Amino acid sequence: MEAKDYWPNRQQWKEKNALQMKNTVIAKLVDVSKYYGNGAARVTALDRVNLSLCRGDIVVLVGLSGSGKSTLLHLLGCIDKQDKGNIIIDGIDTSSMSLEQLAPLRLNKIGFVFQSFNLIPVLTAYENVELPLLFKGLEKKAISERVHEVLDEVGLQDRKKHYPREMSGGQQQRVAIARALAGQPSIVLADEPTANLDSKTGEGILDLLLNLNQQKKSTLVISSHDSVVLDRIKSVVHILDGRVSVDTEHSPVQT
Amino acid sequence: MTIIKLINIALRNLFRNSRRTFITVLVSASGFAALAIIAGYMEFTFFGLREMTICKGFTASGGTGHLQVFMQDALQKEERYPLEFGIEVNDKLQSNIESTGNVSFTIPRVEFNGLISNGEKSISFLGMGVDPVKESKLIEYWYALDNMSSKAVRADSSFTQLKNTAPNGVLLGEEMAKALNVKKGSGLMLMSTTVDGAVNVVDVTVAGIVQNTIKSINRYYLVTNIKTAQSLMQTEKVSKIVVILNKTENTDAVRPLLSKKLNGSSAKPLFSVIPWNNLAEYYNSVIDAYRIIFSFSGIIIVVIVFLSCTNTMLMATMERVKEIGTLKAIGISNIWIILMFLFEGFFIGVLSVVAGIALKYIFSWIINNSGFMMPPPPGMTSSYELNIFSAVEFLPWISLLVMVSTTFSGLLTFVKIRKISIVNSLTHV
Numbered sequence: 001m002e003a004k005d006y007w008p009n010r011q012q013w014k015e016k017n018a019l020q021m022k023n024t025v026i027a028k029l030v031d032v033s034k035y036y037g038n039g040a041a042r043v044t045a046l047d048r049v050n051l052s053l054c055r056g057d058i059v060v061l062v063g064l065s066g067s068g069k070s071t072l073l074h075l076l077g078c079i080d081k082q083d084k085g086n087i088i089i090d091g092i093d094t095s096s097m098s099l100e101q102l103a104p105l106r107l108n109k110i111g112f113v114f115q116s117f118n119l120i121p122v123l124t125a126y127e128n129v130e131l132p133l134l135f136k137g138l139e140k141k142a143i144s145e146r147v148h149e150v151l152d153e154v155g156l157q158d159r160k161k162h163y164p165r166e167m168s169g170g171q172q173q174r175v176a177i178a179r180a181l182a183g184q185p186s187i188v189l190a191d192e193p194t195a196n197l198d199s200k201t202g203e204g205i206l207d208l209l210l211n212l213n214q215q216k217k218s219t220l221v222i223s224s225h226d227s228v229v230l231d232r233i234k235s236v237v238h239i240l241d242g243r244v245s246v247d248t249e250h251s252p253v254q255t
Numbered sequence: 256m257t258i259i260k261l262i263n264i265a266l267r268n269l270f271r272n273s274r275r276t277f278i279t280v281l282v283s284a285s286g287f288a289a290l291a292i293i294a295g296y297m298e299f300t301f302f303g304l305r306e307m308t309i310c311k312g313f314t315a316s317g318g319t320g321h322l323q324v325f326m327q328d329a330l331q332k333e334e335r336y337p338l339e340f341g342i343e344v345n346d347k348l349q350s351n352i353e354s355t356g357n358v359s360f361t362i363p364r365v366e367f368n369g370l371i372s373n374g375e376k377s378i379s380f381l382g383m384g385v386d387p388v389k390e391s392k393l394i395e396y397w398y399a400l401d402n403m404s405s406k407a408v409r410a411d412s413s414f415t416q417l418k419n420t421a422p423n424g425v426l427l428g429e430e431m432a433k434a435l436n437v438k439k440g441s442g443l444m445l446m447s448t449t450v451d452g453a454v455n456v457v458d459v460t461v462a463g464i465v466q467n468t469i470k471s472i473n474r475y476y477l478v479t480n481i482k483t484a485q486s487l488m489q490t491e492k493v494s495k496i497v498v499i500l501n502k503t504e505n506t507d508a509v510r511p512l513l514s515k516k517l518n519g520s521s522a523k524p525l526f527s528v529i530p531w532n533n534l535a536e537y538y539n540s541v542i543d544a545y546r547i548i549f550s551f552s553g554i555i556i557v558v559i560v561f562l563s564c565t566n567t568m569l570m571a572t573m574e575r576v577k578e579i580g581t582l583k584a585i586g587i588s589n590i591w592i593i594l595m596f597l598f599e600g601f602f603i604g605v606l607s608v609v610a611g612i613a614l615k616y617i618f619s620w621i622i623n624n625s626g627f628m629m630p631p632p633p634g635m636t637s638s639y640e641l642n643i644f645s646a647v648e649f650l651p652w653i654s655l656l657v658m659v660s661t662t663f664s665g666l667l668t669f670v671k672i673r674k675i676s677i678v679n680s681l682t683h684v
Contacts, residue, residue: 079584079677099677100589107586114681118581122267127260132585134257179585 025088026186026219027053027076032085034071034242045071047242048085053187053219058210060230061223063239069223070191072239076221077110077189078102090186107135111180111218113190113209117172119164125151125175126160129182136183150178154208170201174208181212187219194226203228261591265598268571279567280606286560287611287657290553292618294649297549299642301542308538309503309531310393317390317414319531320362320497321506322513324352327527329494336452337367341492342526348517352498355513357505359396362389363493365484369447371427371477373435380431382445382477384484384493387418393499416463423483424462428473432464439463445479449489457487498528506530557660564603564664568596572668579672580680593669600665604658611657612650619643 034046045068053059053076061069074080075087078094086095090109094102112118119128126147133143151157154174164172173193180188190209194202206229213220222229230236238245269276312318329340342348344363352361365384370377391414416439417424425443427435437443441461449455459479467473485491500509510528518524532539572579582592627641 074678077584079681099583100673103583103586103588105586106584110586112584114581114584116682118577118584118681120264120578120581122264122271131260131582132587134260135587135591137257140256 024055025052026055026057026090027051027221028086028088029072029075030086030088032075032082032087034068034075034080035083044242046075046082049242049244051237051244051246053221055186055219056213056217057235058213058220058233059222059235059237060233061221061237061239062225062230067239068242069239072237072244073189073191073221073223076187077112078106079112107132108183109186111183111185111188113173113176113180113188113193115192115195117164117169117176117196119172119175119179121164124161124163125156125167125171125178128164128175129178132179132183146182147178150182151175153181153212154178168201169197170204173197173201173205177205177208177212181216181218184216185218187221188213190220190222190224192224192226193222194224194229199228202226206232257591258594261595262598265595266602268575268595269599269602272571272574275567275570276603276606279564279603280610282563283560283603283607283657283661284610284614286556286563287607287653288614288618289556290653290656291611291615291646291650292622292643293549293552293556294646294653295615295619295643296641297545298644298646298649300545302644303639303642304538304541305503308535310396317362317364317385317393317497319534320393321500321503321531322498322510323529323531323534324496324498324513324517325494325527325529327524330527330529336450337448337488338365338450338490338492338494341365341490341494342496343491344493344496349496351516352496352513355509355516357500357502357509358513359499359501360389360392362386362393362497362499363481364495364497365481365488365492366494367447367484367488369445369487371425371431371435372444372446373437373441374444376435377446378431378434378475380445380475380477382447382479382484384479384481385414385417386481387414390414391418393497396499417478417480419462422480423457423459424480425459425483426463426465426478427461428476429464429466430474431477432461434474437461445483445487447487449487450492451489453489455487455489457483459483503531506532553656557656560607560657561660561664564600564661565667567603568600568664568668569671571599572596572671576675576680579675580677583675583677584681589669589673592672593666596665596668596672597662598665600662601658604661607657607661608654611653619645 029049029051032046032049033044036043036045049072061072063069071080075082076089078087078089079099081099082095086093088094089105092105094105097105120131123131129147129150130143133146138146147160148157151160154177156171156174156178159167159171164175167175173196177193180190188209193209194205197205209220209222210232222233224230235246308319309321310318324342326340326342332340334340342363349361352358363386367382367384368380369382371380372378394414417426425445427437432438435443439461443459443461444456445459446454446456465478467476481493498513500506507530510530514524514526514528517526517528579592583589622641622643625641628638629641631638
C-alpha cells in the first residue's frame with residue numbers, strides 16, 4: 001500500500017515560508033529626524049528618514065563625512081534616540097523607550113561591530129565573545145558551545161586565550177564580529193569595520209561578515225567609505241544632508 | 256555566573272592599573288591602621304584611667320576601689336554632726352565583706368574637715384583619714400596592673416611616708432604647704448569638730464608634700480592616718496569601706512552579692528554598695544570628652560578614605576569611558592556596570608583591611624617599644640608612657656567601616672556611568 005502523502009506541498013511551503021521570512025521587516029524607520037544643537041546652531045543630522053530593512057538584507061550606508069550615516073547607524077542600533085519619528089526593531093516600537101530600557105533589545109536583537117574593535121582589554125578573546133551571552137542568562141554549557149562555534153567561524157579558535165593586546169587589528173576585529181554574532185542577533189551593524197585595517201585584512205573581514213550573514217540570514221548594515229565594500233554590496237543607501245535615497249539592484253530595501 | 260564574571264572583571268581591572276590601586280589601598284590601609292591605632296590608644300587610655308581611678312585616684316587619698324560601702328542614710332540624709340552615719344567597723348563586718356567571692360581586701364576611710372594651722376596662719380581643709388598600709392597595698396596593686404608604664408616616673412608612695420611618720424603624720428598638697436610655709440617634718444595643728452559637737456585639736460607632723468593629680472586640690476586637701484582622724488573626731492567610726500576586687504571586670508557581679516550579704520533580705524537595707532564608676536565623676540567626664548575626640552578623628556579618617564577611593568573610582572570611570580560605552584552598546588544595563596565598580600571598591604576595601612591590619616600591628620609594636628612619654632593630660636600632673644592596645648574587638652567594626660566606605664565610593668560612579676553617552680563614548684580616546 002502506497003503511503004499517503006500528508007504534506008504534499010512541502011517544497012511549496014518551504015519556498016513560501018522562506019519568502020515570508022525574507023520579507024519580514026526587521027528594522028523600520030518612519031519619518032525619523034535627528035538634530036544636534038539648539039536654536040540657530042541646530043544642525044539637522046537626519047531629516048524625515050523612512051527606511052525598511054528586511055531579514056537577510058545587506059545594506060551599505062554611504063555618504064560624505066557628516067552626512068548622517070553614523071547617526072542613522074546609531075539610531076538603528078538603539079544607542080541614540082531620534083528627535084522625531086518612530087523606529088521599530090523586530091516588531092518593537094522603540095520610540096517611547098529610554099536608552100537604558102533599550103538595553104535588553106540591544107543585547108538580544110542587535111550585534112555591533114565597531115571601527116576600533118572596542119574589545120574589553122582585560123578579557124580574552126573567548127571572554128569577550130562570552131560576555132553578552134552571560135548577560136542573556138544562558139546556561140554555561142550553551143554559552144561555551146556557542147562561543148567555540150563562533151570563534152571557529154571567525155577562525156580564531158587557537159587565539160581564544162589571547163588578550164586583545166596580543167592580537168593583530170584583523171584578529172581583534174574578528175573577535176568583535178564573533179561577539180556581535182554570538183547572540184544570534186536579528187540585525188548586525190558594522191560601523192566602518194575595515195577602516196582601521198589594511199586593505200587585505202579589510203577584505204578578509206568583509207568576506208567574513210558577508211559569508212556569516214549569508215549563513216545566519218541576519219540583516220547586515222555597514223557604514224563605509226571603503227570602495228571594496230561598495231563593490232561587494234549592491235544595496236546602497238546614500239545619505240546626503242540627512243536625507244536618504246536607495247540605490248539597489250535587487251534589494252527590497254525601501255524608502 | 257554573571258556575578259562571578261563581574262567579580263572577575265573587577266579584580267582584573269584592579270590589577271590593570273596596579274600602581275593606582277596600590278596607592279589607593281595604601282591610603283585606605285593607612286586609614287584602617289590609623290583608626291585601629293586610635294582604638295588601641297583609646298582602649299589603653301580608658302583602661303589606664305579606669306584603673307588609675309580605682310587604684311590610685313586623683314587625690315592623695317587614693318583610688319575609689321571597685322566598690323564602696325556606705326551606710327544607706329549617709330547617701331540620703333544630711334548629717335547633723337560628723338560621722339552621724341558612719342560605719343562601726345568590726346571584725347565580723349570586715350570578714351563578711353572580705354569573704355565574698357572575688358574580694359581581695361578592704362580599706363576603711365574617714366572623711367573630715369576643719370582648720371589647719373601653723374600657729375600664725377590657719378587654712379580650712381578637706382581631709383581624709385586612711386590606713387597607709389592598706390592604701391600602699393592598693394597602690395602596689397595599681398603598679399602591678401600598670402605594667403605598660405613601667406618606665407613612667409613614679410614617686411615613692413606617699414603612704415609609705417605617712418606610715419613611717421609616727422604617730423600623727425599628715426600629707427599636704429604642694430599649694431597648702433606653700434601657704435603654711437612648712438616642709439617635711441614641720442609641726443602643725445589640726446582643728447575639727449568631734450562627733451559630740453565639741454572642738455578638738457591634734458598636733459600633726461608633715462609626713463610629706465604631695466602633688467595631687469588634679470592640681471586645684473593641692474590647695475585645700477590633706478591626708479592623715481585614720482587613727483589621727485578618728486582621735487581628732489573622737490570616734491571609732493569610718494565614713495566608708497573601700498572594697499578591692501581581684502579584677503575590675505567582676506565589679507558588676509560582686510556588687511549585688513555583697514549588697515545581699517550585708518543587708519540580708521531586709522526591706523530597709525542598712526548598707527549601700529556603690530560601684531566605682533558611680534563615684535568617678537572625673538573619669539566619666541574625661542571618658543565622654545575622649546569619646547567625642549576619638550569619634551571625630553575617626554570620622555575625619557573615614558572621610559579621607561572615602562574621598563581617596565571615590566577619586567580613584569571616578570578616575571577609573573573616566574579612563575574606561577570607551578569600555579563603559581561598549582558595554583552599554585552591547586546591551587549591558589547600567590546596574591551591572593555599576594555593580595562591577597562596586598566590586599572594585601569592595602576589593603579595594605578587602606585589600607585595605609588586610610594591609611591595614613598588618614600596618615596596625617607594625618606601628619603598634621614600634622610605638623609600644625619606643626618608650627614614648629606622653630605629656631600630662633590637661634589638669635593633671637604626671638606624664639605617662641604611650642601604649643597601644645590590640646583593640647581586637649574594634650577591628651571587625653573598623654573593617655566594616657573601611658569596606659563600606661570603599662564600596663560606596665564605587666556607588667558614586669553611578670551618576671557618571673548613567674550620564675555617559677553611548678555614542679560619544681564609543682569614539683572616546
